[in-house]
Amino acid sequence: MKTIIEPFRIKTVEPIRMTTEQERSRFIKEAHYNLFSLKSEDVLIDLLTDSGTSAMSAEQWSALMKGDESYAGSPSYYRFEEAVNNLMPFKHIIPTHQGRAAEAILSSIIGGEGKVVPNNTHFDTTRANFEDVGIKPVDLVIPEGRDPAADHPFKGNMDIGELENLLQTEADNIPLVVITITNNAGGGQPVSMANIRAASVLSKQYGKPFFIDGCRFAENAWFIKMREDGYGEKLIEDIVREMFSYADGMTMSAKKDAFSNMGGWLALNDDDWAEQARARLILTEGFATYGGLSGRDLECIAVGLKEIVDEDYLQYRIRSIQYITEKLDEIGVPVMKPAGGHAVFIDARELLPQIPALQYPGHSLAVAMYVVGGIRGVEIGSFMFGLQPDGSEVAAPMELVRMAMPRRVYTQSHADYLIECFEEIYRRSGDLKGYEVTWQPPSLRHFTARLKPL
Numbered sequence: 001m002k003t004i005i006e007p008f009r010i011k012t013v014e015p016i017r018m019t020t021e022q023e024r025s026r027f028i029k030e031a032h033y034n035l036f037s038l039k040s041e042d043v044l045i046d047l048l049t050d051s052g053t054s055a056m057s058a059e060q061w062s063a064l065m066k067g068d069e070s071y072a073g074s075p076s077y078y079r080f081e082e083a084v085n086n087l088m089p090f091k092h093i094i095p096t097h098q099g100r101a102a103e104a105i106l107s108s109i110i111g112g113e114g115k116v117v118p119n120n121t122h123f124d125t126t127r128a129n130f131e132d133v134g135i136k137p138v139d140l141v142i143p144e145g146r147d148p149a150a151d152h153p154f155k156g157n158m159d160i161g162e163l164e165n166l167l168q169t170e171a172d173n174i175p176l177v178v179i180t181i182t183n184n185a186g187g188g189q190p191v192s193m194a195n196i197r198a199a200s201v202l203s204k205q206y207g208k209p210f211f212i213d214g215c216r217f218a219e220n221a222w223f224i225k226m227r228e229d230g231y232g233e234k235l236i237e238d239i240v241r242e243m244f245s246y247a248d249g250m251t252m253s254a255k256k257d258a259f260s261n262m263g264g265w266l267a268l269n270d271d272d273w274a275e276q277a278r279a280r281l282i283l284t285e286g287f288a289t290y291g292g293l294s295g296r297d298l299e300c301i302a303v304g305l306k307e308i309v310d311e312d313y314l315q316y317r318i319r320s321i322q323y324i325t326e327k328l329d330e331i332g333v334p335v336m337k338p339a340g341g342h343a344v345f346i347d348a349r350e351l352l353p354q355i356p357a358l359q360y361p362g363h364s365l366a367v368a369m370y371v372v373g374g375i376r377g378v379e380i381g382s383f384m385f386g387l388q389p390d391g392s393e394v395a396a397p398m399e400l401v402r403m404a405m406p407r408r409v410y411t412q413s414h415a416d417y418l419i420e421c422f423e424e425i426y427r428r429s430g431d432l433k434g435y436e437v438t439w440q441p442p443s444l445r446h447f448t449a450r451l452k453p454l
């Protein structure tokens, strides 16, 4: 059969509260035009993030009951550690309450004024955590990765030539090299095994530890299986193990490719760094065998890590993103191609050429999606990234809107509804206007800033 079905049945449901366009216009105004300030009950299809929004399986819900809440040495920790080690055999596995806590702990070890960290593209929390300790984050994705229309099987790849340049010019200032799989901020685009290997070899040549930001490791492995020579017959688990075999450590948000609603970890091989990390963990998160998590969360992650590498799931997952991307492309909506792993990305600069970058075309589109269809996406462009540490504003390299798909949550008819909404948005696109920020915090402004339409 050529139809790919959702490889699950639904046992528990959550109602969607229906709203009208008129009501939604009022809700977004009351939220100061910030989609993060909406009540989620006022959203029909919530594609704000794929983070922590997964539907848990019956297996995970039953594992919850096995959660052992002992302060130290809980069996839940050991099941978690074993599940992580099965895929990512690092010496030290340090649980945290989510990915950014792992980043903050890592930052506390490697930070300092004048330091520089290369990455294919830093995700927003990674960037903010590094900047917070004086590190300058440098994005070195290949040129195709910056062009939403460019076709490349691994648009998330690191530019190895640029990495070598930086390693030469900033040698003493680079505490480690990071690669993010898949490249979230750059469109959920995958990184090839060859690229991971090359970045790792180069880092070692210059004596630098090589870390993976592994939030979507299973989706990345699926793309490698589908697109990279020599991997078509390999098991996803083995592809995952090979990816991490090149790394000295990783940060992870279990809210992505571990099917958990909460959690993360920092894993690494270096004993000295691990000791510093655990000292920091105890100060900010909790004891070494629970981090910021309940025993039951650790159990959910352990089961989630087994389910996420299932090929039927990954095939359905990646295909559902491709389906929406193809349909929007047919309508004429400029989408990031080829489709990434967890989200559909729309190029708002191209869809709304009448809106200048610093009037946030992506944000304008995101508001229109909510008003027209009750769909909540998120701007990834000058509103999210334009504010500089010194308070000035610079246009981001791309003006994207991301619709991130929660895992195992929405069905084909939700996708078809979304596509129909876009037909309407496309018709109205010429009338959409820009926005102005009326209040903002000094960093990560997109979460709380207030705006008004121009």
Ligand SMILES: *Cc1c(COP(=O)(O)O)cnc(C)c1O
Pocket: 051, 098, 099, 100, 101, 123, 125, 126, 180, 184, 213, 215, 252, 253, 254, 255, 256, 263, 264
């Ligand atoms: C989500 C994410 C993080 C941060 O994880 P949280 O659990 O949200 O703190 C870091 N890097 C990437 C690539 C992510 O997608």
